Structure formats: structure tokens, C-alpha cells
Amino acid sequence: MALKQVQTTCPYCGAGCQIMFTVDADANKIVEAVPADGRTNEGTLCLKGHYGWDYLNDPQILTKRLRKPMIRKGGKKSPLVEVSWDEAISYVAEKLTEIKGKYGPDSIMGTGSARGAGNEANYLMQKFMRACIGTNNVDHCARI
Amino acid sequence: MIVAIDQNLCTGCRECAQVCPVCAIEGEQGKPQVIQTERCVMCGQCIQKCKSYVSLLDHGNDAYDRIRKERNLPDSVQEPLFAAYSVCSLDKVRTALKDGCTFTVVQCAPAVRVAIGEEFGEELGTLTPGKLAAALRKLGFDRVYDTNFPADVTIMEEGTELIDRVNKGGVLPMFTSCCPAWVKFLENNYPELKDHLSSAKSPQQIGGAIFKTYGAELDQRKASEIYSVSVMPCTCKAYECDRPEMKDSGYRDVDAAITTRELAWLIKEAQIDWNALREEEFDQPFGMYTGAGAIFGVTGGVMEAAIRTGYELVTGESIPQVDVTSVRGTEGFRTALIEVGDLKLKVGIVTGLKHVIPVLEAVRAGTLDLHFIEVMTCPQGCVSGGGQPKLLMDTFSEEAYRARREAIFDHDRELTYRKSHENPAVKKLYEEFLEAPNSHLAHHLLHTTYCND
Amino acid sequence: MNYFVKGNPDLCIGCRTCMIGCVVVHEGKHIFEIDPDSYTFHPKLHMVKTARLSVPVQCKHCENPACMAACGVNAIYQEDHRVLIHTETCIGCKACMDACPFGAIDMVTVAGVRQKDGSEKKVANKCDLCQGVAGGPACVRVCPTQALTLVTEEELEDLAKRKRMESARSTFCEVYHCDEFSYGGRE
Amino acid sequence: MGIPEIEDAKCLLCFGYNGADSHPIVARRIVRGRQKGMKIICADPRVTETARISDIHLQLKGGSNLALVNAMANVIWKEGLADEKFIQEHTKGFDEFLKVIENYTPEYAAEISQVPAETIRQAARMYATNKPAMILYGMGVCQFSQAVDVVKGLANLALMTGNFGGPSMGIGPVRGQNNVQGACDMGALPNSYPGYQSVTDPASREKFEKAWGVPLPDKVGCPITHVPYRILQEKEERKRIHAYYIFGEDPAQSDPDLAEVREALDKCDFVIMQDIYMNKTGLHADVILPATAWGENEGVYTCADRGFQRVRKVVEPEGDLKPDWQIIAEISTAMGYPMNYKNTEEIWNELIDLCPSFTGATYEKIEKYGSVQWPCRDKSMEDKGTPYLHKDGIFATKDHKALFYGTDWHPPLEMENEEYPMSLSTVREVGHYSVRTMTGNCRTLRNLEDEPGWVQISPQDCQKLKIQKGELVKVLSKRGYCISRCLPTERVKPGAVYMTYQWWIGSCNELTIAHLDPISNTPEYKYCACRVEKIQDQEWAERHVKEMYNDIRTQMGIQPGKGARS
């Protein structure tokens, strides 16, 4: 069992607590999570920090982890069908290009994510909306 | 001794001691209790209270049959037996009923008809005068009379006596004398106040005296042939009819007093199906009664009946409101002011014997300004008597008393006559036999004296 | 003397991290790998929230435990500075639950075990001060606000001693109108 | 201000902020502050953990925030507790502001807020006379239609008492989600580029056009909360939203008036969902793009006090997943706008150079110091960032002066009425996060609280409604209903109920109103009229809840009978 330690920032709330994970790299499993000495949390964690990483194990309690791209090929209400990334990406690109062509860039709305995705992905998202689509229609749920 | 506690059954919980109005039950907690007979007034409240039943687990399989035999109960009795009990006097009654030469007469008290149905599964306080009469007739009684009739007579006698005392400056306040346990209590503890008691006998004894005199004449029987039985909600009535002075008819006025429960045993023993009985009438003329007689069974009833009649005797007018609600109620001691013409009649009602002590103390001290006081030993009058059906759970006793009380008032309301002096049979009794209330003959037969021993 | 864990309502924020910590430590780390329905979630301490306080309540490990006295099957015993329940002996009669004045005991299902008629078996459940767990009671360790502390006999005695000393000092200084008081001296 | 500074304030005004449930680790600073002798004033309609340990609890009626804030300003001014020197030197617009607050006597505010006038006075005095004083506010301020006005009102309090520009001072929004601050920093906003550079400012636009090599639109974009309107009611074809790219959000659970949201998603021509778990929005999406989750990718988050911190890959992703940034880049490339990044650091380096406030916050520096609070303008290792803003009263305006804004209070849009006699406010469940796809899939957190959640209600109301703890009840508003469990608590006032929004069955956003603050476009989650009804047949209700839960879980791809017992 090859154990390694990784420190990261808790994905819940805005307190920015630091957690130290011990990972079994061979099994690709988290063995233990303990509070790390972060600027804001000083070696403490709340219940979400202590035990909120369990979803990575995909215990299938509430919903299922998404594992493959999916498309509703038969339109709304039709079943989702698993597809390859290539197909998914080109499908999205085609549809967005078509809508942009037909109704203009302001007919497309995009969101950022205040959750797990991170700053870089948010930056790219707004860049995509502004530079590629050509609209300022980008927002996230800061207010929700 | 009429009321007793079985030393082998008593667990010493002393619940009975809590309800005994005269503190006659003595013993250590957890040890069998003993009744001090000189204090006991035989009210039977301890019998009602006792829950220490003959148990398979505690007393063994044979205990029940043995104890039933010891107590002389009919073999048909299957109900639980308890440590506190009253002595069963059914043997004499059974013998009389079987004896062809004996003319058996029975009277039953007002409170019996609102309770006996309970022993056959009817709801609490079911009013069953018709079934009661039918059952008694089926048991073989030659005449089925009603204590309500002599209760009406009692009002005539006692009412007249009261008016007399008020008008002539007699001893006041005057106490009712219908309740034998109360009378015994006064005799035991306050003999110096005996003149305050009305000299009128209780309805049971008035009935007994009339049945063996006027009644015997009507039936053309010799008084000696008559065996007079009373069915009472009361354990103490057996003591009352045993009193040596109660033989003004020339014979023992009442030969046997049995309780409501004992009557139920008799009915069951005779395998009479109570619930299938068809209603019958009481025999005349002593089955004729008014609402005033009926309400004797509840606290305040004697007082209310007396007022209904007294008002008319004094004023010559009929009372504006027949329901004298100011004397009703269930509090241990209550008073009321009744305007009878110019007379402001001040009355008091005591129910539950322990409430009478302060009243008596006040009378003795001369501080109680009342004319007339009704006293009943049991918690809410005869409906809650010691000989009434015993409840399995005391939590229902209030409900039982209330239902029985209301049944009696319902009965009062539905009767043709509601004032004792209007009872045609009573009128006839005076016309044909007694002449007038408190007449010489009435005095001889229907009045008594106290503290004779 | 038995040890116990004590909550401080001035510090507690009612987050219940302690309750999960308790379950995780008693179930073991494998809890995050097994079937989510295969274990039972029965914290041995209970968060109490009223208008004026939030604080977890758990067994005080009494010196004369009422639960132990009430137990009809001798399933409760004292050992290693704590009051423990032998759950195999327990029949779930609730006598201990009724006896405990703190509500520190509840009855909980035992995962995978049933009574003869198929209904759930339940046994008494209460704080065992994380017996056998390195680092001591988990609730104390995981609390983000340090609202829980393990109180040991030594600390309790020390505390009382300090308080007595303080009482002596204040009384002495008040009576003799002097500020000089030496904490040294006979124990 | 930074989170660690909280505990060193002399006085804390906690306004509509319940740290214990939303940020336990911030709440920890508050209880520590308390231990150090910090005075606490807590304005909240509920007895929160902070209210419980506060010196003064302003238990105001929901929707009366601004009246109370203005009244505090009124008292501070009238009683001569204001820092006139600071006002003179560092602010403007004070006289206009005075005209507004003139009318807000404590007595007047007491009528609106149900807080006694004397208590308001005491609170104002306590805040004004204990310096440094800090203000923390949360969703209890933001999720009202008058949100921005109240934030300005709170800033007014800090300004007039000179509580700006030093440690343990100022006013701090405590953002709900882990990276709300980051999403804003990164320009996921319809009106600004990364680093709060306005899209309407030609200079900024020019800078970004140059950097990105394309012309950029100059109009402010559509706020997320307008989307249902822009799909369902917009008449003009070109303005109507035809495609909706939803990235790491679940509007079909988190947005107000869910019935309307669902209709919008179904009417929208093309809905893309990019997420880690199947969720309610996924049921309406045309394409689902699976992304790596937290713990499976690298990046930077910004925490509530502007601290950039690294997130690191803990485990390898399983399945056919891509990081979010890579998916976006590939779509962009496929659409003819190539984005070629090898890793997040490359993206980071591009963006910090475009944002003067972030320029100094390199990966290297964040790694080294653990956390770098922006502004951090210089790449040299000496610039460790900025713990608190507006140092020495220098504000980020052209003339470095802060502006007083006074606004009048107005009542919430939907008031209690005969049919809906109670007010509903949405709150947080400490053990669950956002729409619960993450925490709801964590074994022990699910054990602690599960469907259908609780409706917090005063014992008096419970008595009136004849409902007991744990009973399932129906909560209804004009817009819909949901089923939840009754939780009687003395911590709430009669007439008000509180629900947490992450449940599917106890889904209180079926009830909430999509009424927005005119400036921030935040919905009024904290106030709508509702009614609580007893359910006579509890057995049916229990069964119904269980069935509903199973149904939704099945829709989410969970095999029936597997996973959590409800």
C-alpha cells in the first residue's frame, strides 16, 4: 500500500479550510482526512470538512456519479444515450454554432460555477462566452 | 356486625381507611385492618373501595369457593370477592319466599332502580323501575311495593314536624333522620343533640310499619303472616331494621333489608334474564309515588321534597318552581335560603358524613343559624350507597354518581305527581287510616325516639 | 474515579460534528467503503438545542451509576474509569434508559440482527469514552470549536483544589485586610 | 478583513448571518472572540447560535433589515457617536444620507422591526463605542429584494464610525459557497471581466479584446435569475435565450419558483449540463458532460476573505471524465476559437496578468504561503497580499473617498395574508451543502439529516396547528407545496417558518418567490408568504415521502432498493 499525503482546500462553504488527506495511491482511495493548519481553520474542521469527501467513493446514495458524456438523441424527454467525448463535443459545438447563427450570440446563456470547479474553469467559461460566443450572458449563483 | 374485613385477604393498603367517615378502620400499613365496631356506622364505603380480591395467584385455586361458602353467598356468584364485605342475609329472604304460608312484601329504595341494571351490563345510571318490579315479582314476592311511597309519607310527617318546630319554637335546626348511619353517628358521638333529629322514621321503617298495619288490613292479612323485605342501596339499613324500637306495628316493622347487590345475586341465582325482562308496575297502593319520593335517593333530595310540600302547606299556594335547584349539588356542605311566604327558611345539606362534624360542632356551640339540615352519610347520597353496585375502577365513580343522580332527576321530571302531598295514595292513607300528619296514630307508628340504650 | 466528556455551551455551535465523529470511530474507517445501508448510525451523544443553549449531552460515567443499579440482567459494569454496557447481555428492557437522569442512554438497532419474529433488535447505547481508541474520545478530537473536553479524576481534583485555594485566599485577604497570601504550604 | 481577524474585534455586528450553520469555522472565530470579551450584536429573526451568545439580540421581523440599519445610523448620529473626522476626511455624500436617516427614529424602526426602540439604541451605542467593530452579513441580508440597499446601509454604519481601514474592522459578506468569491473574481458575471473590470468600460474591454484577439460585446449580459423570463416571456427572438450552458449548477433545485424553472428548461432549445453528479437539472438537459470533481483536479479557490488557495488532486478520476476547463476549451476549439492549455497553471498565469489585483498571486506564491489574499499586485515574494482593504481609509474610488448611500426601507413584496398567514425563509442545513449532490452522497452526512428535511416552526404555532415534532406537514405557498417534518423550536418567532433548500421532497423552492433585488438580481429567498397544514393520515404521508424519494432516486440513476433508506 503506497500511502501519500495531499493537502487541499475544502470544497464546502467559503471558509477555505485546509484538509490533509492520506491516500492509498494503489487503491486510489482516501484512507484518512485530518484538519491541516490552514490560515483560516488552524487545524479544525466542521462535519463537512471531516466527512464530506465520501462522495468521491460514489456510494450511490442520492444520485449517480456521471461517468460518460450523454446526449438525448431523440430530443427533449427522450432517454439519455452515452456517447464518446468526440461526439459530445462536436454535437455541442454544432448546436451552439447553429443557434448563434440563427438568433445571435445573446441567445446563448452560460453559467460559471461557485462550487467545485475552481477559478481557472470559471475564467475559461467566461472567456468562452465572451470571446467565442460573443456575449456577456454569463453569470453564476452568487445570489442563490 | 354487618360490615367486615377478612383478615386473610386484607393487604393493608388502607385505602378503605381513607374513605371511612368515622375513622373506624385501624391497622398498620401493610397489615390486615380491623374495624372498630363501636365507631363503625356500617355505611359500607369501605366495601365499595376495597380492591383486594381473592386471587388465584395469591390465595390459590380453592380459595374462591371456600370464601364464597364462608360468606354464605349463593353458589351462582362468580364475581370477584374482596377483603371488605357485608354479611349476606339472603338465607332468611329465600326461606320466606319459599314458605307458602308467608305473605312476602318487598319495597325498594329510590336509588336501587338507577343502579341495579349496571350489575347486568347496562350503562351506568340506567333507570329501570319497570324491570325492577318485574324481577321482584318473578322472585315470588306477593306484593311489590316501593319505598318511594313511604318517602312521600316521610315528607308529610317530617314537614309537618318542621313547621311545628318553627312555629312553636321547637328545637332547631332540625336534622333529617332518613339515613341510619347518620343517626347512629349522632347517637354515638353527639347524643346531647338527639332532639335535633326529626322524630320521623326513615322511609324504610315507615313503609314497614304501614305495610303491617294499614297494608295488612287492605290485604286482609294478619300482620304476623307478613314477611317484609326491603331492597336498599345501603348496608346500614339492615342495622336499622334490627333496632329494637322498630316494631311499632306490633311486629318487626321490616324483617330483612338486602342491598342492591344482594338483589342482583338473587336475580342471577333464580336465573332470571334481566335484559329480557318486560317492564311491570309496582303494586298499589304502596307502589304509587311522586317525584318528591324519587329524589330521596340523591343528596339534597329530601330537602327539595320537603320544600315542595312545605311551601304549599305554609303558604297555601303552589310552589312557583318545582325544581329547587338551590339545594342540589354535590358539595359536602351547602346552604340555601328559601322564601316560604313570609318565612325565610334557612336550610343546609350535608353529604359525606365527615362533613357533618363541623356542622354539629356549630350546632352545639349555637352558632349555626339554620332551620333544617339534611344529612346523608354517603358521598353523594344514596345513589353512592355502600350497598350499590361496586365499580371495578374508582375512576368511574364520579361518572357513576353523576349518571345515577341524573337518572333520578329525570325520573322525577317524568312523573305525574311531583309533590308528596299530591300523592293520591298518601292522601288516601291519611283519610282512611292516619287522619292527619303527626296525628296520634301517625306518631305512634311513624315516629321514633333515639338513644334508647 | 470515572472519566467523562463534558460539553461547554459557551463554545458549542450545535454543528454535530461530534455525533458523526462518534459513529465513525465506533464503526471504523471502513465505514466509507461499505454498503451505505450496512451499518447503523447511532451517535452515543445527543445534541440538545434550546432557545438559550446548544450542547451535546452524553454519559457522565457516574460513580454510582443508576443505570447499572437498574439493570436486571447485569449488562452494565464499570471498568477502566468508565461505565460500559455489555451489549450481548442486554435485552433492551429500557430500565437503564428510564433510570438515567441525563437521557444519556438510548436503545438502538443492531445492524443485521433481528428478533425471532423478524422485528428489529435494539440494545442500550451510550458513551464508552471511545474505549480502545488511540487518542481518546473522538467527539473531543473532531469538535471544531473545542467545546468538548475529557475530564479526568486528576483534573477534577486539581480544579477543586484550586478553587479551595482561591476561596481560602479571598477569605483570608478579606478577614486580615491584607493582600499577601502564599499559595504554598501544606497540601 | 480576514477570517482570523474576527476574533480580535471589540464588537461584532452579525447581520442576517448564521455562521454556525453556514460556516462553522467562521463561527469558531466568533465564539473565540466571545471568550476574549468581544461584544456581539446579532440581528436575526431566529435565535441563532450567535444570537444565543450575543450581548444584544435584535430579533427583528423578517424583511425589516433596512429600517433597523437606518435607525442604528440615526442613533449613532443623534447621540454624537459618529467619527466626524473620518467622515470629513474619507467620505462624501453624508449630508444627503442624513436626510434619509432623519426619519428612522428607533421608535419608527421599532414599529417595523418589532425590536424595542431601546434595544436598537443600545445596539447602536455598543457598535459605535467599541472600536474596532466588525460587521459580518450573510444571506439574511442578500436574499431580500432590498439586499444591496442593506449592504450599503451596513457600510454606512462602518463609515460613520470610522470602522474601515484597520484590522478587525469593516464589513464582510460571508459568501455561502466555497468559490462564490472566485467565480466573481473570475468574471463569471454579466457586467464584469475578471478582476472586477467593467464590460462597459472601454479601456478594460480594449485590454481584453487585445488579449483574447477578438472584439467583445459592450452590453451587460443577462443575469442568471432572468433566464426563466428570457426563455418564457421574451418576445424578441434574438433576445430570447435559446441555448443554456449550465456548468456546475442546479437551477432546477436551487433557484426560486421551481415550477417556472422547470418550464423554462423544457422550453429552452438546447440545454447543456456540465457536472459531476446527475441532478434535477440533468432531467431537463439535452447534453450531459461529465466533469472531474473536487479532489480529482487541480486549481485555485478564493475563500470568503479573498484568499486564493490551491486545490489539489487527491485521487485519480474514474470513468470517462475531463476537467471542466478542458471540456470548455475543447468546445471552444471545436467552435473555431482555439483554446490550448496544458494545465490550470497556464490558465492562471494568463488571467492574473489581465487582472492587476491578482497579478502577484502566482501559483508559486500560493504554494509557499498557503493562502494569498488579493489585492496582490506584485509578483515579488514580498507582496504577500492584503489582509484588509481600504487601509488608512483609502478607498478604491477615483478620489479615494467612500460614498454614503441612503435609501428608504420598503416592505418585502409578498406579505402574509389570510390564505398564507406565515412567512417562509430559506436557511441552511449545516451538514449539507448547496443542492446536496455532494454531501447527500456522503454516508454519514446523509445519516445526520435526510429527506424530507425539517420545517422550523415556533412551539406556539405547532400548538395552534396541532402538529408535533417529527410529524410530516404540508407547506404551501401561492406557487406550490412540499412536504417536510415539523421541528418545533423556541428559536423562531411565532408566524415565521424556516426551511432548508436542499431537499427534493421538502423542496422549499417550490414555494419561494422569484422576486429580485433590482441591482444584485438576488431572489427574495428570505421572505414569502406560506401556510403550514397538518396531514391527518401520517401513515400515508410517510409512505408517500418514501415513494417520492425512491422515484427521484431512480430518475437519478440509482437502482431501486439500493443505497440510502429514506
Place this chain on the structure above:
Amino acid sequence: MMKKELGSFVIGDGRRCTGCKACELACFMVHNQKSNHVGMTVGTVGVPVVPRLYLTRFEQGCMPIQCKHCEDAPCLNVCSKGAISRIEHQVVVDEQLCIGCKDCMQACPFGAITLLPYAKDGCLVPQSGSSETKVFAAKCDLCKDIPQGPACVNACPHQALRLVDPEAEREEKNIKAANALFYMKNW
């Protein structure tokens, strides 16, 4: 109502009990109203008094003893006939099924079960193939199906019997314990 998890039970208080047996009689009454036509008064009884709780005397006093409705009920677990089961959290004997094997009586650590004659429709039921009376395991069923709850509790003139709702009481006691922590302070 919070979903009930535990069986309630009645517990006696030896300090208040006078040994009057009102509880036993009330128990008998309510359990025989339907099956044996028992009315409100003694006269309506035609079968032996068979209670389901047992007044027990000891040197210092007395108290009623009855079933605790254990959550891992030994009586239920030993019953070979399946005559004892948990119905709505209470441990209940099916009198018809009981064959009087005495196993439950031996298994119960509280003496809360005893074998007593079985009557129906106002008559003792004979065993099939014998004139002897059939018996059944008589134990408290917490007045299941009887309105107004346990009759023994209502009948006691001294409130010496208490219906324990263990969960609700635990919560109440938790609050008290939490309040104690609040008052305790940490000097």
C-alpha cells in the same frame, strides 16, 4: 408525532404504591370488556380475575411489576409457537396461539409473565381433550386497542404507575442535562 422507535412501558413506584390492587383489577376489567362481557361493576364479572401485571410485596413495601417491552425481548425470542410478537413496538402475546409451554415465563428476567386461566365469552375455555382450563401467558400489552391508554396508570389512586415514553423522556432529560452544563459554567 416523531416516528416512534421504542416500545413504551409502565413502571411502578414502590414509594407511592399502597398495594391496593386497583391496577390489577383495572387491568383485568379493560382486557375483559369485549371478550368476557365485563361491564363497569363487579357484578358483571363471571370469570376469575386475571391481571396482566402483578402486585408484588416485599419487606419494605410493594409495587406492581409488569412487562418492559424489551427491545430484544427474551420471551419473544424463546417462544416456539410464534405466539409472542412485536406489534407497533409493543411485545404482545397471542392468547389463542399460546400453548402454555412456560418458556417465556422462564425467559423473562422480571417475572412479568405468568400462566393464568383463559376465558372467552364469559366462560373459562377448556383444553381440547381435557376438562382442565386452558391457560395463557398473561403479560402487559400496554392496553393495546384500549382507548385512554394503560388502565393501571389511570386507576392508581396514588400515581404510583407511570407510562414511560422512553424516547420523549430521554429528550427531556437531555435538555435538563444540557441546562445543568449551562449553569455549571467553567469557573
